[in-house]
Structure formats: structure tokens, C-alpha cells
Amino acid sequence: MDKFDIVIAGGAMAGMTLALAIQHRCQTSLSIAIVEPFETNHQAHPGFDSRSIALSYGTVQLLKNFDLWQDIAPVATPINDIHVSDRSHLGITEISAAEVGVLALGYVVELADVGRIFAQKIAQSANIELICPDSVADIERSQDEVTIRLQSGRQIGSSLLVAADGAVSTCCEKIGLEMHEHDFEQVAVISNVVTDKPHQGRAYERFTEQGPIALLPMSEGRMSLVWCLPPEQAKAVKSMPDEQFIEHLQQRFGWRLGKIEKVGQRASYPLILRYRPQNISHRFAIVGNAAQTLHPIAGQGFNLGIRDVASLAQEIADSQGDPGSYVMLNRFRLRREQDRQATITLTSALVHVFSNDYLSLRIGRNLGLMAMNGISAVKAPLLQRTLGLVER
Structure with a gap:
């Protein structure tokens, strides 16, 4: 042995x-x-x-401490800004690397x-x-x-x-x-998309009544999509022809990146804690x-x-x-x-607060996002965890 x-x-x-x-x-x-x-x-x-x-x-x-980052860095795309919004409502907050005083908030690999x-x-x-x-x-x-x-x-x-x-x-x-185990009763549809406006290193988290949409900046002008939906909607969206899928995503995400021009192969997985x-x-x-x-x-x-x-x-x-x-x-x-x-x-x-359209939660989360955008003390705790700067 x-x-x-x-x-x-x-x-x-x-x-x-x-x-x-x-x-x-x-x-x-x-x-x-x-x-x-x-x-x-x-x-x-x-x-x-x-x-x-x-x-x-x-x-x-941490990866730098382990002498691993220098090999990953050439294939990593920096996240310069994070834009968080709530579809059809006022709540918006933004986090920038310059504001925090770092070269990048993170990297996509x-x-x-x-x-x-x-x-x-x-x-x-x-x-x-x-x-x-x-x-x-x-x-x-x-x-x-x-x-x-x-x-x-x-x-x-x-x-x-x-x-x-x-x-x-x-x-x-x-x-x-x-x-x-806790079943969130959501499925993540993932794919890569191309938009007609350059992403400029900006990541997006867009909350909709069905669930969050995340778009992460990638190399070659691509964006990595994670779209969380109820299971039946996810199944329907995943099987849509490309043109219909793009139209559906465009309606939910909006036009901040201009027209969504292309979508790659799609996959999905259930979201269970x-x-x-x-x-x-x-x-x-x-x-x-x-x-x-x-x-x-x-x-x-x-x-x-x-x-x-x-x-x-x-x-x-x-x-x-x-x-x-x-x-x-x-x-x-x-x-x-x-x-x-x-x-x-x-x-x-966050899933509970942002994945539904109850009036009380909708008002609360929009006030929260607006407060975070204006008051650094409110933004700080979430920012620390977003950056991964927490005690371990």
C-alpha cells in the first residue's frame, strides 16, 4: 500500500x-x-x-501568497466596476476599483x-x-x-x-x-454573450422579479452570463432559438451594454444550498x-x-x-x-430579498441600494465581503 x-x-x-x-x-x-x-x-x-x-x-x-497568481494573471480579465440595479425600479449602486483604491475589484477567469x-x-x-x-x-x-x-x-x-x-x-x-439542503427553486442558465458596446471591465448584477442576472467581463469582449430563473422558465429559455433568447435577455437586462449580438452554447444547473x-x-x-x-x-x-x-x-x-x-x-x-x-x-x-416582487421588499431593497450608493458606511460591510477581505 x-x-x-x-x-x-x-x-x-x-x-x-x-x-x-x-x-x-x-x-x-x-x-x-x-x-x-x-x-x-x-x-x-x-x-x-x-x-x-x-x-x-x-x-x-491568497493566490499570490501561494505563488499561483502569476500563472493565472495572463488569462484573467479585471473587474474595474460593479453595477448593481433592480429592474424597473430606482435602486442602483456602483462600486469602482478607483473608489476602493485597488487595481481591480476582482478578476474573471x-x-x-x-x-x-x-x-x-x-x-x-x-x-x-x-x-x-x-x-x-x-x-x-x-x-x-x-x-x-x-x-x-x-x-x-x-x-x-x-x-x-x-x-x-x-x-x-x-x-x-x-x-x-435548501432548494431556492431556481435554475441558473449560463452562457457567454457578445454585446455591441465594450464592457470596459464592468460587471453587472441585475435583479429581476424572476431572479438575478449577472454579466461578468471576459476576454475578447465577451460577457459571462448567469441568469437565475424558476425551473420551468429556465427550461423554456434554455431551449429558445438564439434570436429569441437574445430578445428575451435584452428585455430583462436592458440596454446598458447596447444590443446583445450573439449568444454561445447554453448550460444550466439547479440552485440548491x-x-x-x-x-x-x-x-x-x-x-x-x-x-x-x-x-x-x-x-x-x-x-x-x-x-x-x-x-x-x-x-x-x-x-x-x-x-x-x-x-x-x-x-x-x-x-x-x-x-x-x-x-x-x-x-x-440576498436571494430572499431580491428574487421576488413583494411591494414591501421592493421598497426596502431600493431604499437600501440608494443608501449604499450615497453612504459609504452602509456600503462598507457588503463591500468587504464582495472584495473577499474578511477574517478567515
Whole structure:
């Protein structure tokens, strides 16, 4: 049986970032295995598909700390401004990088690009073994070790197993960790669109009575669309001919970017909050979507997961001994508690407030947006979380 100091189940963004972060923090003193069912360069890899994600300012600082940002920067598009509005109502707020005093509020990257870059770095790392394609079949834990049997029949041992294997985590299910679910009764339709006006690095969050529409600036003048709708409407919108889809989106989003000229291939996924209150167990930790999967409103989910990764990597490095010890794991648990709860509460509250057209909430949210635009003290708490500048 091959033995490693740490085994990470899941080789998408969270898992690969964790492996590279631990390597950087521990200066290659720990051996790491990543168990991943899908080959990174395979078009069907669910963790590195056609989606784009917004990396907050704080996430970029963490990636810089891990010596990863310089490789991602060439394929990243800066977010210079964020424009938040409520369809057919007065509420508008804007946040600019200049106002905050940073070069960019965040950056948009295509997951496929980051997957390719990280795979190259993993391949060059002597202390990281990528076991792919393979997956976890069974887990046995003793006092000092975790034994993992893989679907291929191979057995590997480790001091610590980290679940980074997505929202419906096989590892968490085998360990028996409880998961809470809340169905937002929305589906996200995603695509890339092209508009006749240049985006100039501006991101848009547009609240409509059906749900939020987000447009993120991308390379080559494209915008990444995330359109949240009730399930039946999402199904209808996704299957519309391009011309009809564009017309429908134009009506909902407006003309701030001029005419929407082109739409790419569409995909969709249901929006369900999945949250595991317990993010550790004996010789076991959870990061990223396996710990919590959030609604995409305000773009918090991935950035919260990277804070999980950064905290665990730092605690492992600081432990300077057994990477799966209870003392280290408990420090990680306590460290992540407040940030996880606050971010989950914020995103769920935003969905509730902005995804309906009740008169009382409509008035309240518009007053709130106008207040945020005029009073910096009101804007500050949301701005801090948007930038990812929170305690972890």
C-alpha cells in the first residue's frame, strides 16, 4: 500500500489549489495524492467546464501568497466596476476599483484555463501524485491513519483525507457527515454573450422579479452570463432559438451594454444550498463545494471555498508535525466557523430579498441600494465581503 501524508479527493479548483498551497507553505516536505475521476484536459470534466468564475480581490491576494497568481494573471480579465440595479425600479449602486483604491475589484477567469495551468504545475511537482482517472470507493480510519480503497482496487494510506469532491461529496457520505439542503427553486442558465458596446471591465448584477442576472467581463469582449430563473422558465429559455433568447435577455437586462449580438452554447444547473455544519471529523476535513455550495448571487461561493483552502493549508503548515492531528483539525474548524456562517447567511438573505416582487421588499431593497450608493458606511460591510477581505 502506498502511503502519503495527505490525500485529497477531488482534483478540480479547490483540490488542486489546496495541493499547490500546501506544497508552497510546507516547501515540499509533505507527500500529497490527488484522486480525481476525470482527466483535466477532458472536455467533459465537470470541475473545469465552460463556466467562468469571479475571483475576488482577497482571493487574488491568497493566490499570490501561494505563488499561483502569476500563472493565472495572463488569462484573467479585471473587474474595474460593479453595477448593481433592480429592474424597473430606482435602486442602483456602483462600486469602482478607483473608489476602493485597488487595481481591480476582482478578476474573471475561465475554469478550463485554470484547470490547464494547474494540471501543468501538478505534473511538475515531485511531491504531488495525481491519481487519475480514479475515485474513492471506501474509507477506513484507525487512530493514526486513513486507508482509502479506490475504484481501481488500489489502496493508499494517509494521515489526513481532505474532501474536495464537490457538492454531493462521496467522501462525506461515506464518513456519514450530515448535509443540510435548501432548494431556492431556481435554475441558473449560463452562457457567454457578445454585446455591441465594450464592457470596459464592468460587471453587472441585475435583479429581476424572476431572479438575478449577472454579466461578468471576459476576454475578447465577451460577457459571462448567469441568469437565475424558476425551473420551468429556465427550461423554456434554455431551449429558445438564439434570436429569441437574445430578445428575451435584452428585455430583462436592458440596454446598458447596447444590443446583445450573439449568444454561445447554453448550460444550466439547479440552485440548491448545500451545507455541512461539521467540516471536520477524525483525520478528515472538507473544503470548497463539499463543505458548502451557495447560490451564485454576489459571487461568494468559490471565494469562500478558497478561504477554506487557504486556512487549511496554513494550519497544516503551522502544525509542523502530524497533518491529520485533532489539534490541527479543530483549529481549522474554529477558524472557518464565523466566515462560513456569515457568507451563507448573506447570500441566502440576498436571494430572499431580491428574487421576488413583494411591494414591501421592493421598497426596502431600493431604499437600501440608494443608501449604499450615497453612504459609504452602509456600503462598507457588503463591500468587504464582495472584495473577499474578511477574517478567515
